Amino acid sequence: MHIHGDTTSLKMLCRACDKTVELSADNRRAVKLFGNTYDKDAVKYAFYNSPYLRYDPSAPVDPSIPCPEECDDSKQKGNNTIYYKYDFENARFLFQCRHCGATKKST
Numbered sequence: 001m002h003i004h005g006d007t008t009s010l011k012m013l014c015r016a017c018d019k020t021v022e023l024s025a026d027n028r029r030a031v032k033l034f035g036n037t038y039d040k041d042a043v044k045y046a047f048y049n050s051p052y053l054r055y056d057p058s059a060p061v062d063p064s065i066p067c068p069e070e071c072d073d074s075k076q077k078g079n080n081t082i083y084y085k086y087d088f089e090n091a092r093f094l095f096q097c098r099h100c101g102a103t104k105k106s107t
Contacts, residue, residue: 041087045094045105048086054098059084065095073099 010023053059065081067074074080080098085091086105093106 041090041092044086048084048094049096049103051101053084053094054082054096054101056082061098067097067100067102068095068104069097069100069102071097071100071102 012021012023013019059082061080061082063079063081065083066079067081074097077099082096082098084094084096086094094103095106096103
């Protein structure tokens with residue numbers, strides 16, 4: 001949007017094609033120019049997926065869950081995978097190996 005000098009005219013200018021549209025006095029309202037569409041599952045997963053989650057001593061551990069990458073340490077020392085619920089509405093979990101830090105999410 002661009003305001004020209006001392007005049008009260010308000011113009012919208014497209015940077016790509018230089019098209020100009022003048023807004024009249026009765027048409028001056030909030031114009032939505034851009035919107036973001038987020039994948040809520042990806043945002044929640046990125047928020048809770050921390051490389052330091054595996055160092056949390058209070059995180060629940062399930063020895064029956066194998067390492068997402070099947071690392072050598074989990075084969076030698078046993079499975080030590082923590083799980084964390086990151087989506088409460090859809091019951092989705094984040095799994096992280098305490099040995100190598102590999103992560104995966106439930107489907």
